[in-house]
Amino acid sequence: MRYFIELAYKGTHYHGWQYQPNAISIQECIHKAFSTVLREKIEVVGAGRTDAGVHAEQLFAHFDFEKEINIDETIYKVNSILPKDIVVYSILKSKADAHARFDAVGRSYEYRILLGRNPFFNETTWQVINKKLNIAKMNEAAKILVTYTNFKCFSRSNTDVRTYNCKVTRAEWILSNKSLIFHVTADRFLRNMVRAIVGTLLDVGTGKTSIEKFEEIIKSMDRCNAGPSAPAEGLFLTKVAYPKTIFINE
Secondary structure, eight states, X not given: OEEEEEEEEOOTTSSOSSOBTTBOOHHHHHHHHHHHHHTSOOOOEESOOOOTTOEEEEEEXXXXXXXXXXXXXXXXXXXXXXXXXXXXXXXXXXXXXOOTTTTOOEEEEXXXXXXXXXXXXXXXXXXXXXXXXXXXXXXXXXXXXXXXXXXXXGSOTTOOOSOXXXXXXXXXXXXXXXEEEEEEEESOOOTTHHHHHHHHHHHHHHTSSOHHHHHHHHHHTOGGGSOOOOOGGGEEEEEEEOOGGGBOOO
């Protein structure tokens, strides 16, 4: 049987989602916890991979297990083993061919900026000080993203992907007091894409890059033309969407 896991984590102390031989990852922690509880080697496949220091308020992964499991009991036992900064929210039965990565139809991220300093948010925001940002222009530039599909200019160099095309359906900044959050949704994202977009949009906000230049950067398909990547600590994966038909309701 195939099961989907819904989980969340604070990524500060991990080297991203994906298993690495010489560094601790979220995937490794999930592997170990489920293998311990179910007393069998469990391999989990994630909906995507977040980089070191990036957080997730919602991420899905799937695993296969021959037996019927007691879902509530398994969640309780797994969470008692996992580190405090990783939590499993739910386990869902799915169709045998459902895939956490390839069946996802949408992903949403938030990039969180604090306009000022706060010692309690050092690991979960990019704290920007002494910069005057034109948020209206940043939003004007952000709207351009939904009119393009090729985002090679915002992709990490030397990434092994078949296509740089992504369909962005939402891209906007929302300011509330000193909290400035970039909301972005697409069918898929390239590695480092959101952080590169944020860094480039901040260049628009400071006047370093014009709106016209921002569009030229997209057209260039060259990462060297875009701005610097924003730090990892402000980035959150907030939602992964799937067709309801892949899940088994009982």
